[in-house]
Amino acid sequence: MKQNKLTSWAGPLAAVVFIVAVVVFGARLHGYDQLLHPVSLLGARGISGGMAFSLLGFVLPGLLAAIAALDLILRMPAAAPRPLRVGGQMLLLAAIAFAAMGLFPLDVDDIENRASQFHASAWLLWLLAFSAAAIALRFGASKASAWRPLSTLTLVCALWVVCSAFLFEVAMPVAMAQRLAFLAWLIWLAGAARLAPPRS
16 A cells, blocks of 8 residues: 555656756756747757756656556556556556657757657657557546546546647747647646556
């Protein structure tokens, strides 16, 4: 039970760590504007403190999110519907992809080089894995009613992420659209463990 309580706090802690990292590193970087510049710029190669932000802003929250995803997977009974288990695996993949954004930072000197492309690929994998998790959990929850609150939260947050990535950026700066996408992820991290059934 104690371990269960500890792991249930991994998601909220990941959200807090990410927010603090963005605020602190954004404040210390001269000329950085939270309304205009993307979060990824804080961890870019060639930026002062870039490596530290990549570790604290992406890698650590990603690892904590992976712990949160594993906690959800371990809560699923052996007889859980297959889509439910797949959804948990996709959540784990999304967390790993989030951490990978810190392992493959942007390069401010060459935004088109391979390192920057790897970063963009990790971001896209995070988005796709989280969206796939939402769909799978929704299907799985149709046969496991106890998981419906979590599946609903995941679906709403995933739709929010997709809209932020592909629709909102048309009407607002890309930096703000990106932050809205991350905000949906943070809301999911903060609430997932509270809505999921306890371990049997």
